[in-house]
Amino acid sequence: MTIYLDHNATTPLDPRVLEAMRPYLLEEFGNPSSRHRMGCAAAAAVETARGEVAAALSADPREIVFTSGATEANNLALLGVAEGGAAAGRDRHVVTVRTEHRAVLDPCRELERRGFRLTVLPVDGEGRLDPDALAAAVTDRTLLVSIMHANNETGLLHPLRELSAIARARGALFHTDATQSFGKLRLDVDEDGLDLVSFSAHKLYGPKGVGGLYVRRRRPRVRLSPRQLGGGHERGHRSGTLNVPGIVGLGRAAALAVAGRDEERARVARLRDRLEAALLAIDGAVRNGPASPRLPGTTNVGFAGLDAPTLLERMPEVCASTAAACTSAVVQPSHVLGAMGLDDARIGASIRFSLGRTTTDEDVDRAATLVGEAVAAARRDEAAG
Numbered sequence: 001m002t003i004y005l006d007h008n009a010t011t012p013l014d015p016r017v018l019e020a021m022r023p024y025l026l027e028e029f030g031n032p033s034s035r036h037r038m039g040c041a042a043a044a045a046v047e048t049a050r051g052e053v054a055a056a057l058s059a060d061p062r063e064i065v066f067t068s069g070a071t072e073a074n075n076l077a078l079l080g081v082a083e084g085g086a087a088a089g090r091d092r093h094v095v096t097v098r099t100e101h102r103a104v105l106d107p108c109r110e111l112e113r114r115g116f117r118l119t120v121l122p123v124d125g126e127g128r129l130d131p132d133a134l135a136a137a138v139t140d141r142t143l144l145v146s147i148m149h150a151n152n153e154t155g156l157l158h159p160l161r162e163l164s165a166i167a168r169a170r171g172a173l174f175h176t177d178a179t180q181s182f183g184k185l186r187l188d189v190d191e192d193g194l195d196l197v198s199f200s201a202h203k204l205y206g207p208k209g210v211g212g213l214y215v216r217r218r219r220p221r222v223r224l225s226p227r228q229l230g231g232g233h234e235r236g237h238r239s240g241t242l243n244v245p246g247i248v249g250l251g252r253a254a255a256l257a258v259a260g261r262d263e264e265r266a267r268v269a270r271l272r273d274r275l276e277a278a279l280l281a282i283d284g285a286v287r288n289g290p291a292s293p294r295l296p297g298t299t300n301v302g303f304a305g306l307d308a309p310t311l312l313e314r315m316p317e318v319c320a321s322t323a324a325a326c327t328s329a330v331v332q333p334s335h336v337l338g339a340m341g342l343d344d345a346r347i348g349a350s351i352r353f354s355l356g357r358t359t360t361d362e363d364v365d366r367a368a369t370l371v372g373e374a375v376a377a378a379r380r381d382e383a384a385g
Helices: 015-025 037-057 070-083 102-113 131-137 160-169 244-259 261-280 308-314 335-339 344-348 361-384
Strands: 064-067 093-097 117-121 144-146 173-177 196-200 211-215 285-287 298-303 350-354
Touching (some): 015 244, 037 211, 064 070, 070 102, 070 144, 070 173, 070 196, 093 102, 102 117, 131 160, 244 261, 261 285, 261 298, 261 350, 261 361, 308 350, 344 350
Parallel strands (some): 093 144, 144 173, 173 196
Antiparallel strands (some): 064 211, 196 211
16 A cells, blocks of 8 residues: 655645546647637636636736746746846845755856856754844845745745745845645735745646746736747746646646635644654654644654665655655755755655645554654664674
8 A cells, every 4th residue: 555645746636626627638628829619718717727826825817827837937937037127226136045946046046147146045953044134135126035935845834924024125026936835825925925926736736737926916016027938928928828727727726725725734734743743753763844833744854874765665655755856866965954954864864754635544654653664674774784
């Protein structure tokens, strides 16, 4: 039996989402830019989904731009603002944090190569950013601040409202990568002071290959330079024929998540705490990151002196992660845990378990047992070796 505890990497497609997508994969396959009946039906489905996505952010549907996922959305936000009209009268200065996903850090480094001044702020031993450090870094001429909402490896939640207020008080735009929190936690673009928000469907029981970017239309109006040209789709922000089935799936996934958000958050947090308590009872186990505030379904645990990939090999039933999935092709210590001050040995001994809609009490109990057995076996081998 497979126990899937890697929901931060991707989630299973919800059957209700698949049912919503099915007509646009088969019968209603029209191009939404076409003016005939089938094209109009596809366009209407896209606009319904746009409204569902906007509702998850308390935003105007006209502020939603569909993309291929959060990585493209992050690139559009960061590079697009840097080259867009919003840069007028501002210094070429961008501020971010060491624990961001590579989909933010890499575009920021690209801006630095293009001559922008980049400030990458440190975090403490639990991954927290000091708001005073942000206040000291942002000036009256800073263009953009990019800080993720929820960390994908530890689950830590940054206080968006407090941090965005610091940036916006200086006239800087504020972007957040909400890939891990979109639909799962409450976000309100006005109350939280957000100018740009990136998100993806496949972290929310939707399909892979589709996501989006919230782009504020007023107070202030964010102007983006598009990253791809060829027809002016998505109000000129992102040209290309729209992925209608994927967009419908994203909209349905967002609506389902919002409808059951409070109950699911409580259920998953209870299961995470149950799993974490059992794991931390194992000799030499320690949690990486804070107890609170964090995503309800994420725990990152280190097992002193052991090798995390080897532990996972000992328990093939358990699907968990030793690093962010998007960078798994490159074998290197986690930059997130490294930024928190953990040494390579502890990083190499750490496993992220991320729970979700499909996780049950039986899953967490069985997983805890298997981890305990794998750790005990590894320690016996170590003692004998």
